Amino acid sequence: MPRNQQIHLNNRPDGEAVASNFKLVASETPPLQDGQVLVRHHFLSLDPYMRGRMNDAKSYAMPQALGETMGGGTVGEVVESKNERFAVGDKVVGMGGWQEYSVVDANQVGALRKVDTTHVPLSAYLGAVGMPGVTAWYGLVKIIAPQAGDTMVISAATGAVGSAFAALSKARGCHTVGIAGGPKKCKYAVEELGYDACIDYKTHTDAASLAKALKDACPKGIDGYFENVGGMVLDAVLTRMNAFGRIAVCGMIAGYDGAPLPLTYPALILVNRLKVQGFIVSEHMEIWPEALKELGTQVATGKLKPRESIALGIKAAPEAFLGLLKGRNFGKQLVKLV
Ligand code: NDP
Secondary structure, eight states, rough: OOOEEEEEEEEEOOSSSSGGGGGEEEEEOOOOOEEEEEEEEEEEEEHHHHHHHHHHHHHSOOOOOTTOOOOOOOEEEEEEOTTTTTTTTTTTEOOOOSSSSEETTTTTTTTTEEEEOOSSOOOGGGGSSSSHHHHHHIIIIIIIOOOTTTTEEEEESSSSHHHHHHHHHTTTOOEEEESSSHHHHHHHHHHOOOSSSEEEEGOOOOOHHHHHHHHHHTTOOEEEEEEEOEEEEEHHHTTTTEEEEEEEEOOOGGGGGGGGOOOOOOOHHTHHHOOOEOOGGGGGGGGGGHHHHHHHHHHHHSSSOOOEEESSSGGGGGHHHHHHTTTTTOOOEEEEEE
């Protein structure tokens, strides 16, 4: 059986996550039992939610156990099979975790899914045609429910979720404005992702200044906001929301390392009769097929060509993950393992 390198959670962060929270471990993969398959991972997905699981705190997801392989989405190839539904060479997506190989009980519902790479690259099943894409779809379609001509705004606009959001929002005829960190990301947002405008929040030191930029980019106000960040960005957007606007609360990455995220004017929710709804995409499995169909078509037809940030080798995973939490990724953050 092949030697398998894994990244374990070694200890929990005290405030900001650091490289020493992780540990590289190597072992042999165990022999397969009936029903199991051995998957060689080609790509590992790094996602902001993993930061929350590093804490031992009450949340929607169980804390990551200490001394065990970090959990995470993977795509790869079946290299050995004792399951009649999976053959050697099948391309699969699963939750293999931060390691080079995984032994999967493929009879478990949802544990492993075969994917077709004829028109969609394998890595896209961790991004636009995977969990982040479906996240954008759910927040936009089911919570914000836009009408053509509405104005949509999203923060972390060029990331895995944001890039899919732009394509989905433009396909529904919406004026679509991104908020992202830095001139390069904003240029890419407009020129490649199709945003009508993108605001570099890093050039604004307070919410009032960012709100002024939003007023210029959204002259008819904001009907839908897809929240990924929290803090100053949310404060600024709230002041520009139209009456009966909808806010899909997807993430608050500015607070994942423990920083408080106070809301300056919560009364604006009342004044503007806003709908504010949080969601976790894995709790809405019923919409995944419809969402994946639209996202798969967007990617297969070249309408959505999101960027990827690729770290090389399992040893690079911790630093790449810490970089993601600081905005050093440019597009979907992956680790290439083959
Ligand atoms: P991204 O690829 O967008 O990467 C994260 C980005 O967040 C960074 O590149 C950076 O972009 C931005 N960021 C980081 N720190 C800050 C900060 N302090 N202030 C402002 N922006 C910051 O990640 P994803 O697309 O995978 O995820 C986006 C959001 O969606 C996250 O909040 C995540 O937790 C959430 N999410 C929620 C899900 C759900 O079911 N609710 C499912 C999947 C994701 P920039 O350089 O532009 O600042």
